[in-house]
Amino acid sequence: MHKASIVFRRELKSYFNVPIAWLFIVIFNLAISIFFFFVQQFFALDRADLRPYFSLLPLFFTILVPALTMKMWAEEKKQGTYEMLMTMPFSEFDLVIGKFLAAFVLLLIAIASTVFIPITMFLFGYFDPGQIFAQYIGIFLFAAACSAIGQYVSANTKSQISAFVVTMILLIILNIFSQIPLWFNMTGKIADVINWLSVNYHYNSFAKGVLDSRDALYFLIITTGFLYATMQKLYLGRWR
Amino acid sequence: MDRLIKEKQLMFLIFGGLFLLALLSNLYFFRIDFTVSHSNTLSKVARDFYKELPDTVRITYFISPSLKAKHPGPQMIEDFLLELQAVSRGKIIVSISNPEKDTYRAESLGIKPQQMQVVEKSEQRIALVYSGIAVEYLDRSFALPVVITTDTLEYELLKGIRALVNQKENIAGILIGDGDKIFDQDYRYLKSYLEKGGYTVQEIERGKRIETNVAVLFVIGNSALTRYDAYFIDQYIMHGGRVFFAVKGVNINPNYNLIAQPVMESGIIDLLASYGIFIKRELVLDVSNLTVPFQQPTYSGMFTIQYVPYPHWIVIDKKYVNSNHILTARFNGMDLYWPSPIEYNDNKAFVIQSLIKTTPKAWKQTKAFYTSPNDSRSYTLERTDTEGSYVLGVAGEGILKTAFADPGNLPQPESGQEEPVVSEIKESKTRLVVITGSDSFSDLVEMMQSDVNLNFAVSIADWLVQSDDLLSIRTRSYKPERLDKIKDADVRTTVIILVYILTIGIIPLGFVITGLLLFNKRKKKEQLARLA
Known part of the structure; x- marks a missing residue:
């Protein structure tokens, strides 16, 4: 893990050395606040319920996470540092975990920077802090899954634009999966499988204030699966 | 190359393991409920419920596969029922059934189909789907015809099973005490909420004896109730009846520029006074109030809607309710329209507790009643002299003495009416709740979305019929409150x-x-x- 932590520090530094991380956090903050207060009209709704706020986070992640993860591997390939990196004494595990943690931590910082919205809302009404806590757990798990997916796509593409577009499409698909049985009037096992794959379906219990092991495991499986697939991609790449 | 093969084998092993984990996660799982009131977890009442069941109760959840595939609610309902089965030590047997295979059985048990819009082959059509619960005990059954979320399921299901096992129908009688109000027109929401709470709702006619099979009586309004009406209510109480009085000291006429007059008919006010609860013929106003839409004329002769703060419609803050009383321990809010102050006497036999109070910055109108937003400048004329906290709701429990013990004090009937007699029963153990602002339970609630009032009315009914344990489940279910x-x-x-x-x-x-x-x-x- 020591080597992974070296990669992690290097990656996190690289985010903050250029405007990308700052831009990401500022856009994320502005978009969330404007949508929450003016599009969803929180104060006009007059309900002490932060579900609308937390329902925005996955939506914005779908657009902003690809912008963050697209450069992970695609840029290394473009700048020619990929080959050099592969010759360094880092295993695939160190590289993938280090890069994943850096993106994940940046997402956590972005989420943490919006924490003033829920905190200030306590001035206006009696909210259920337990429910908000569960929603934060849900969004952290979702952020981890998004980072893992983004990294996998970036490792499989040479251009950052392609990585961005493909990751975004993948995240949109995962978000709208639960609508597919509705559109095509599906039932039975196929619908069950499609629902299981859907992020929304698993986010629902967190929104109610419940941590369900099935839902937590779903996000962990997605995260682990994509991280491992990225490691395999890098490993097989070395042999070609 | 050997290592590459090993890596590929490892890859299949890991992805296979993740796939297996995904399958197993649906078989073995746990849930942690982080909500403050644990509203998503089985309550202690539900966990101990099997002790009340002499025989096995069969619960069938009829769910259309098409609905289950499209909505997360059915899965949560299924989880809840299976959890209830697991803690029931074999006293509750749950089965999940596809009603489309046996529509007749589902519908004969009381499950109602619902319409759902579906798209099939690029064409929209309406499909009939089912999501209802049938409970069978011995040769009896009851149904929750449509269930789509678990929000109030635990309360509704346990209450229904208890009534089924005990063969007891909970009748809620509603006596409308205002001459300008009609049960079927002005109290549709109250009726619907009580029915959803498991009560059979019956209108009680004025000036008639109230049957003792009525589990709880709602007296809504009092401006038209005479001493003769009060006599029958007293008799009902003496025979073990439980009553919720939603009363007023000042009558407001919404149809005539909100003209306010003290209630002239003193039947109920005197009856309550004899029980130690005094309704003042005054109005209470508060800084904690609703903003209401009000139509005002413009210079051009047109009308415009303005939103104005209306201190006559008070928003009760949970800080000012009695947190030691089970009814208000988990208070979800309440709006009272034109309430009057209540005073009460301490009595050891019949203990009265304050339930609901205003903020300390409330005030009264005692002489002239300015209720129209056009007179808003006059609202505060008596504020300096009367500012303080006022009780707007009380609950009483214990032994009550009859208000009609004196044969010389009996009300006079009109021709053809039953002759009142002094009851042989002089006192009775009972429960009462009195809240002022009777209009707060009428269909006016729709205007300000004060559905919390109706939820509170059902909680009052539960407390009066002594379903205290179920009340604790009902009040813990999380309802977003206002930002007030x-x-x-x-x-x-x-x-x-x-x-x-x-x-x-x-x-x-x-x-x-x-x-x-x-x-x-x-x-x-x-x-x-x-x-x-």
Whole structure:
């Protein structure tokens, strides 16, 4: 893990050395606040319920996470540092975990920077802090899954634009999966499988204030699966 | 190459393991409920419920596969029922059934189909789907015809099973005490909420004896109730009846420019006074109030809708309710329209407790009643002299003595009416709840979305029929409340603007400035390094 932590520090530094991380956090903050207060009209709704706020986070992640993860591997390939990196004494595990943690931590910082919205809302009404806590757990798990997916796509593409577009499409698909049985009037096992794959379906219990092991495991499986697939991609790449 | 093969084998093993984990996660799982009231977890009442069941109860959840595939609610309902089965030590047997295979059985048990819009082969059509629960015990059954979420399921299901096992029908009688109100027109929401709470609702006619099979009596309004009506209510109480009085000291006529007059008919006010509860013929106003739409004429002769704070419609803050009483321990809010102050006597045999109070900044109108928003400047004429906290709701429990013990004090009947007699029963153990602002339970609630009032009315009914344990389940279910912590409208607007400035201005700007500072620092460092 020591080597992974070296990669992690290097990656996190690289985010903050250029405007990308700052831009990401500022856009994320502005978009969330404007949508929450003016599009969803929180104060006009007059309900002490932060579900609308937390329902925005996955939506914005779908657009902003690809912008963050697209450069992970695609840029290394473009700048020619990929080959050099592969010759360094880092295993695939160190590289993938280090890069994943850096993106994940940046997402956590972005989420943490919006924490003033829920905190200030306590001035206006009696909210259920337990429910908000569960929603934060849900969004952290979702952020981890998004980072893992983004990294996998970036490792499989040479251009950052392609990585961005493909990751975004993948995240949109995962978000709208639960609508597919509705559109095509599906039932039975196929619908069950499609629902299981859907992020929304698993986010629902967190929104109610419940941590369900099935839902937590779903996000962990997605995260682990994509991280491992990225490691395999890098490993097989070395042999070609 | 050998290592490459091993890696591929490992890859299949890991992905296979993850797939297996996904399958197993649906068989073995746990849930942690983080909500403060644990509203998503089986309550202690539900866990101990099997002790009340002499025989096995069969629960069938009829769910259409098409609905189950499209909505997360059915899965939660299924989880809840299976959890209930698991803690019932074999006394509750749950089965999940596809009603489309046996529509007749589902519908004969009381499950109702619902219409759902579906798209099939690019064409929209309406499909009939089922999501209902049938409970069978011995040769009896009851149904929750349509269940789509678990929000109030635990309460509704346990209450239904208890009534089924005990063969007891909970009748809620409603006596409308205002001459200008009609049960079927003005109390549709109250009726619907009580029915959803498991009560069979019956209208009680004025001036008639109230049957003792009525489990709980709602007396809504009192402006037209005479001593003769009060006599029958007293008799009902003496025979073990439980009553919720939603009363008023001042009658407001919404159809005639909100003209206010003290209630002339003293039947109920005198009856309650004899029980030690005094309804004042005054109005209470409060700084914690609703903003209401009000039609005002313009100079052009047209009308415009303005939203004005209306201190006659009080928003009860949970800070000012009795947290030691089970009815208000988990208070979800209440709006009272034109309430009057209540005073009460301490009595050891019949213990009366305050339930609901105003803020300490409330005041009264005792002489002239200015209720129209056109007279808003006169609202506060008596504020300086009367400012304080006022009780607007009380609950009493214990032994009550009859108000009609004296044969010389009996009301006179009109021709053809039953002759009142002094009851042989002189006292009775009972429960009463009195809340002022009787219009707060009429269909006026729709205007201000005060459905919390109706929920509270059902909770009152539950407390009166002594379903205290079920009441604790009902009140714990999480309902988002209003954003009414800041009472002063100007302060609220200022705080909202400050929140906007913080979240849209200061925080993003803070990140921009920090980013620029660090960027410059790094640039200078690089320049120095280059120079060196």
